[in-house]
Amino acid sequence: MSTTEIRRRRRVRPGVIVIGAVLAVGAILTAFPFLWMIFGSVKPRSESVAYPPQLLPQEPTFEYFVELFVKLDFGRYLVNTLLIVAICMVGLLLMAAAGYGFAKFSFPGRDALFFLVLVTMMIPGQVTMIPSYLILNGLDLTNTLIGIALPMLVSGFSVFLFRQFMTTIPDEVIEAARMDGAGEWRIFLRIVLPMSGPILAVQVVLTFIAGWNSFLWPLIIANDQRLYTLSVGLSLLNQQIATNPALQMAASTLMVVPILVVFVIFQRYIVQGFALSGLK
Numbered sequence: 001m002s003t004t005e006i007r008r009r010r011r012v013r014p015g016v017i018v019i020g021a022v023l024a025v026g027a028i029l030t031a032f033p034f035l036w037m038i039f040g041s042v043k044p045r046s047e048s049v050a051y052p053p054q055l056l057p058q059e060p061t062f063e064y065f066v067e068l069f070v071k072l073d074f075g076r077y078l079v080n081t082l083l084i085v086a087i088c089m090v091g092l093l094l095m096a097a098a099g100y101g102f103a104k105f106s107f108p109g110r111d112a113l114f115f116l117v118l119v120t121m122m123i124p125g126q127v128t129m130i131p132s133y134l135i136l137n138g139l140d141l142t143n144t145l146i147g148i149a150l151p152m153l154v155s156g157f158s159v160f161l162f163r164q165f166m167t168t169i170p171d172e173v174i175e176a177a178r179m180d181g182a183g184e185w186r187i188f189l190r191i192v193l194p195m196s197g198p199i200l201a202v203q204v205v206l207t208f209i210a211g212w213n214s215f216l217w218p219l220i221i222a223n224d225q226r227l228y229t230l231s232v233g234l235s236l237l238n239q240q241i242a243t244n245p246a247l248q249m250a251a252s253t254l255m256v257v258p259i260l261v262v263f264v265i266f267q268r269y270i271v272q273g274f275a276l277s278g279l280k
Contacts, residue, residue: 037256040249041065048246064250074251076226077233080145084218084229085211087149092203095154099162100192104174114163120156129220136221145227148218152210158203165199166192201269208262212255230255 035055040048042060068074101107102114132151133142141147169192177187193200215231222228228236234251 034256037249037252040246041253043246043249045244045246048244048249064244064247065254067247068251068254072233072237073226074230074233074254077228077230078254080227081212081214081229081231083145084149084152084214085208087146088152088207088211089204091153091155092158092200092207095158095203096162096193096196096200097188098154098159099164100166100188102159102163103166104169104171117156117159121160126216129217133220142221143223143227147221148214148227148229149211151217152214155210158206161199161203162196165196169195198269201266205262205266209259212259 039055039057041064042062043057044059044061044063047054047057047059069078098117102110102117128151136142136147136150141150173191173195174187177191182190213231214229215235218227218229219232219235225236230251234248234255237251238248
């Protein structure tokens with residue numbers, strides 16, 4: 001290593017340290033509300049309302065998590081939310097198939113249909129809630145879990161992402177499979193989907209977040225409290241019990257932690273998926 005390179009490294013090192021310190025402070029400030037929620041969920045009520053407040057609990061307890069499932073019916077809300085997420089995951093195959101069709105097939109009206117898909121990305125979801133409700137009401141699907149999950153089954157943005165990614169799959173691979181006698185569904189399931197792993201991981205995260213955080217639509221479509229999701233149950237909890245911050249923190253932790261777990265599992269695929277799909 002030359003003397004010039006050593007001097008350059010010595011010049012850069014103080015700047016790197018400063019940047020690292022600034023990023024560390026920013027990360028701590030960003031994570032502080034989350035840490036407050038986690039620690040607040042295991043505080044007894046006396047500590048949660050104490051002044052001045054303390055970050056770390058002195059006598060941690062999980063009684064409020066038990067109360068959520070035993071007394072406040074959050075177990076039912078959790079099952080409803082998981083069922084909605086599972087139904088939404090079925091939509092991944094539909095959106096992947098649509099993206100594959102737009103990317104690799106030529107048919108009359110393809111560009112016009114894809115333009116309509118892009119147009120749906122520009123329409124706020126609140127605009128379509130009333131027509132969706134009227135359609136589901138006509139099909140007798142109101143006040144059902146299927147009615148809650150059905151409007152979230154397909155997303156124009158997800159079809160767009162799948163289409164952008166699948167255009168990068170070489171046509172020669174698909175043509176070789178056809179020459180070997182493979183059918184279109186077999187090509188899609190055995191070749192295209194395995195090669196679309198990064199964008200599938202992105203869509204799993206986005207679909208999970210959309211289904212897990214569903215609030216306004218379940219509140220509109222469901223009249224029976226037994227069909228409510230976790231986010232709706234958390235909203236009701238905030239209205240009914242306003243003097244127990246620890247219980248509210250426990251419910252909020254139950255909402256946030258699973259999303260973080262899913263994100264951590266798939267995080268290495270997310271950047272790769274967006275990069276390969278052509279998004280800037």
